[in-house]
Amino acid sequence: MQTEISQLLSDTVIALFQANGKLLEWGDAFTAPYGLTSARWQILGAIALASHQLTAPQIAEQMGVSRQGAQKQLNLLLEDGLLEKLPNPSHLRSPLYRLSTQGSALFERVNQAWQVHAAKSGAAFTEQALATTLHTLRLIAQLHEMPPQGEHDET
Amino acid sequence: MQTEISQLLSDTVIALFQANGKLLEWGDAFTAPYGLTSARWQILGAIALASHQLTAPQIAEQMGVSRQGAQKQLNLLLEDGLLEKLPNPSHLRSPLYRLSTQGSALFERVNQAWQVHAAKSGAAFTEQALATTLHTLRLIAQLHEMPPQGEHDET
DNA sequence: CCAACAATGAAAACCAGTTGTCAATTATTC
DNA sequence: GAATAATTGACAACTGGTTTTCATTGTTGG
Numbered sequence: 302m303q304t305e306i307s308q309l310l311s312d313t314v315i316a317l318f319q320a321n322g323k324l325l326e327w328g329d330a331f332t333a334p335y336g337l338t339s340a341r342w343q344i345l346g347a348i349a350l351a352s353h354q355l356t357a358p359q360i361a362e363q364m365g366v367s368r369q370g371a372q373k374q375l376n377l378l379l380e381d382g383l384l385e386k387l388p389n390p391s392h393l394r395s396p397l398y399r400l401s402t403q404g405s406a407l408f409e410r411v412n413q414a415w416q417v418h419a420a421k422s423g424a425a426f427t428e429q430a431l432a433t434t435l436h437t438l439r440l441i442a443q444l445h446e447m448p449p450q451g452e453h454d455e456t
Numbered sequence: 457m458q459t460e461i462s463q464l465l466s467d468t469v470i471a472l473f474q475a476n477g478k479l480l481e482w483g484d485a486f487t488a489p490y491g492l493t494s495a496r497w498q499i500l501g502a503i504a505l506a507s508h509q510l511t512a513p514q515i516a517e518q519m520g521v522s523r524q525g526a527q528k529q530l531n532l533l534l535e536d537g538l539l540e541k542l543p544n545p546s547h548l549r550s551p552l553y554r555l556s557t558q559g560s561a562l563f564e565r566v567n568q569a570w571q572v573h574a575a576k577s578g579a580a581f582t583e584q585a586l587a588t589t590l591h592t593l594r595l596i597a598q599l600h601e602m603p604p605q606g607e608h609d610e611t
Numbered sequence: 612c613c614a615a616c617a618a619t620g621a622a623a624a625c626c627a628g629t630t631g632t633c634a635a636t637t638a639t640t641c
Numbered sequence: 642g643a644a645t646a647a648t649t650g651a652c653a654a655c656t657g658g659t660t661t662t663c664a665t666t667g668t669t670g671g
Contacts, residue, residue: 317475320472321472322521323602338627339627366477376650394637423464425595430591434592442478495657523618524658529657549665549666550667
């Protein structure tokens with residue numbers, strides 16, 4: 302029995318996949334002039350917008366990706382000199398990460414360009430529609446939350 | 457100048473990424489009992505719901521992935537016996553794909569389970585909210601459409 | 612007809628993520 | 642304080658996608 306709402310939900314999920322693909326592709330092109338990719342930009346953002354310095358597992362957590370996945374990008378960004386490690390006073394093995402001078406300047410530039418874009422394309426939406434979409438997306442994510450059976454994270 | 461709407465847009469994009477991740481993860485778990493993954497399911501769906509038989513490039517187009525990416529999965533699904541090639545009367549090299557008996561039965565089962573889930577979780581949303589979300593997502597996708605400079609697809 | 616060009620499948624290299632394993636460090640508990 | 646458990650970084654293998662390249666097949670124009 303295909304109800305109206307369940308059909309809408311199916312369509313929404315498909316639209317979500319497509320929007321995700323377009324955004325990643327767009328983000329890659331958008332950040333390419335700065336020598337970045339969507340993935341790198343996302344990590345820089347996570348670090349830049351954090352209120353304090355973060356360890357690798359904290360960054361992964363905050364981004365919703367695996368610890369190892371975040372670490373991979375962190376190592377690459379370190380090689381590129383966009384990040385730097387600080388010794389973690391309370392953890393010998395697990396350094397804190399912050400933007401290097403270079404990384405900070407770069408992120409600043411990208412972020413400013415993004416703000417311009419967001420302000421411009423924001424004109425295509427009503428505040429009401431965006432608020433509803435945001436809420437619905439969060440609900441969808443929550444509804445499809447998987448029981449955490451990862452490494453040994455939860456109790 | 458961070459307007460209210462551009463902040464909402466940024467938050468929505470982040471929520472979109474997270475929902476996408478959760479859905480893929482959920483889809484993998486959901487289809488695992490049937491021996492599928494999110495990716496395989498998506499391809500079966502594209503073929504099953506098409507009004508006529510499709511070639512590999514058509515399937516890729518319809519899914520919004522690259523020709524080569526779709527081909528990869530098609531070959532795997534062929535190996536698994538879920539699809540079969542039909543000789544294409546108007547194209548020697550480019551066969552048409554359709555679900556095999558086995559693939560058809562499998563998709564039927566998965567799809568029925570999905571319908572149950574969609575009907576159940578649809579209860580969490582109002583029709584209005586879903587419609588707005590669907591529309592907004594399509595608008596986001598459209599706004600971030602990249603100028604096609606691919607192989608030599610577009611005119 | 613046939614020469615140029617487009618579309619197709621196949622394969623390889625790569626990107627970005629995942630899980631699993633392992634050794635080392637940190638935290639907990641008795 | 643020592644044994645045990647959890648956290649962490651590094652590495653390898655895998656998934657699913659991308660682009661690039663190549664040989665082959667269709668298509669089209671002279």
